[in-house]
Amino acid sequence: MYNVLIVDDDTLMRNALRAMISRFKNFQIIGEAANGAEAIAICRLYPVHLIFMDIIMPGMTGIEAGKKIKEDSPQTEICILSAYSDFHFAKEAMELHIKKYFSKPVSFLDISTYLENFSPSTYKSVCPQLSQALELANSQSFSETYAGLSSIINEIFSSQNASIESLKKTFIEIGQGLLDSLEYANQRNEITDLFPLPDTWLVNGEIMKIWLFKIMDYIYQQKSIRRYSILEGVFFFIEQHIKEKISLGQITEGSMISQGYLSRIFRDQFGISTMEYIRLRKIQMVKINFIFTTHNTSDVAFMLGFNESSYLQKVFQKIEGISIQEFKKRLK
The missing domain is CATH 1.10.10.60 (Homeodomain-like)
Structure with a gap:
């Protein structure tokens, strides 16, 4: 499941993109922003895999916002939206490794072609421990799942710097990824709504192991109830x-x-x-x-x-x- 952020100062454009992207089950829209500053703030709070971003917005341009986002999350893919053809912007986009440029108005065919070819190989999670967690959640051995949590926690704390912001983003990506793996048809729960994560917990590996255990327990329970x-x-x-x-x-x-x-x-x-x-x-x-x-x-x-x-x-x-x-x- 890929997290998508829509960034455009035009409300109608955001609504149109939301309607188009929502038709693809492997993509979920986790937020919308009307300018670059809002987009940067959202990306610092939640893991974002794909961004559709207008190039001309109040304040900073989409390129400027993209540069700041890429500094924090280099693996996030950004698609530029623009009604203008400008070589200067195109050159900057290439330097930023932006691979896709959509001309406005954007058609459903353009979006669908792009999303249908968007595969896991094009995105590497900023959190490698997420794949480990998903494997544990699917193991159908609750005791083995529990035993594996220590390894994940130890890797996170050994690979991260002392930044609480960095740790929180990592744990939210793992938790949200696990929650999204349930593949709800009609609803999406935010991980921090179901399992709050105060900053003070992030300094203690034992607390984080319990937090992750609670999520795993919830995943196991929900899958079992479905069966x-x-x-x-x-x-x-x-x-x-x-x-x-x-x-x-x-x-x-x-x-x-x-x-x-x-x-x-x-x-x-x-x-x-x-x-x-x-x-x-x-x-x-x-x-x-x-x-x-x-x-x-x-x-x-x-x-x-x-x-x-x-x-x-x-x-x-x-x-x-x-x-x-x-x-x-x-x-x-």
């Missing part, structure tokens, strides 16, 4: 009782589903048992408590339905590969 609609009630029951000590019998009784059928379809979609999934979810809540509160291990075990702190220690060690004490040391 087996009865799982919607199962996930709702789990969400309502996740902090309690719950059994498989309680889940099936509360969701009106047989244990055998639930076990089969859940493993088919997640690659693990329902109870293993719940333990994984609980450990994320344990980590959240250790990160954001001063509760000790015994308090957290009691709040999340573990029999005793020693059992929580055992489950945590098995899932995380380190003890709770080691995890707390990392936070410090």
Whole structure:
């Protein structure tokens, strides 16, 4: 799914482009701008793969705006729109590696021909970890998906500079890409609406791992519900009782589903048992408590339905590969 930005000071032109581009399922319009400054601001907040930009606008020209956008995102492809034929602009466009120039008025045939030939080979994501995340989301092994999150997080923090803006843009591209992979027919959710991302979280790799886990969990749930609609009630029951000590019998009784059928379809979609999934979810809540509160291990075990702190220690060690004490040391 490619993110498209329309930049033109003519409202009618923006509306016409939106109508044409919206007919292509692999392209989604993430925003519109009436001038270059607005376009630059949008590109600094969200990953943009393709821009249709007017060359003559109030303030800076489309070429000037394109230069600034390319400085931050060199892989973003820009298509220039213009009612004028000017060699000076054409020369600057070539220097900016702008490959496509549309003369106004733009026809649907021109747009369709271009978009139909726009392939992944023409765009390399500014975030290589997105492809890794998409592979994990499609693995149908929830435990392997979780294990792979650490590698993604470590790569991002080792490859980025200290810029919060750069980190945020990277994580938003990954999150939005995962969300878009669900391919909603009639709606598009913004990742930061479903999963808010305060700047203060971006300095902590453990917090970002939890944030990414929540998105992966959502992806798995939605795909599973599409395949087996009865799982919607199962996930709702789990969400309502996740902090309690719950059994498989309680889940099936509360969701009106047989244990055998639930076990089969859940493993088919997640690659693990329902109870293993719940333990994984609980450990994320344990980590959240250790990160954001001063509760000790015994308090957290009691709040999340573990029999005793020693059992929580055992489950945590098995899932995380380190003890709770080691995890707390990392936070410090």
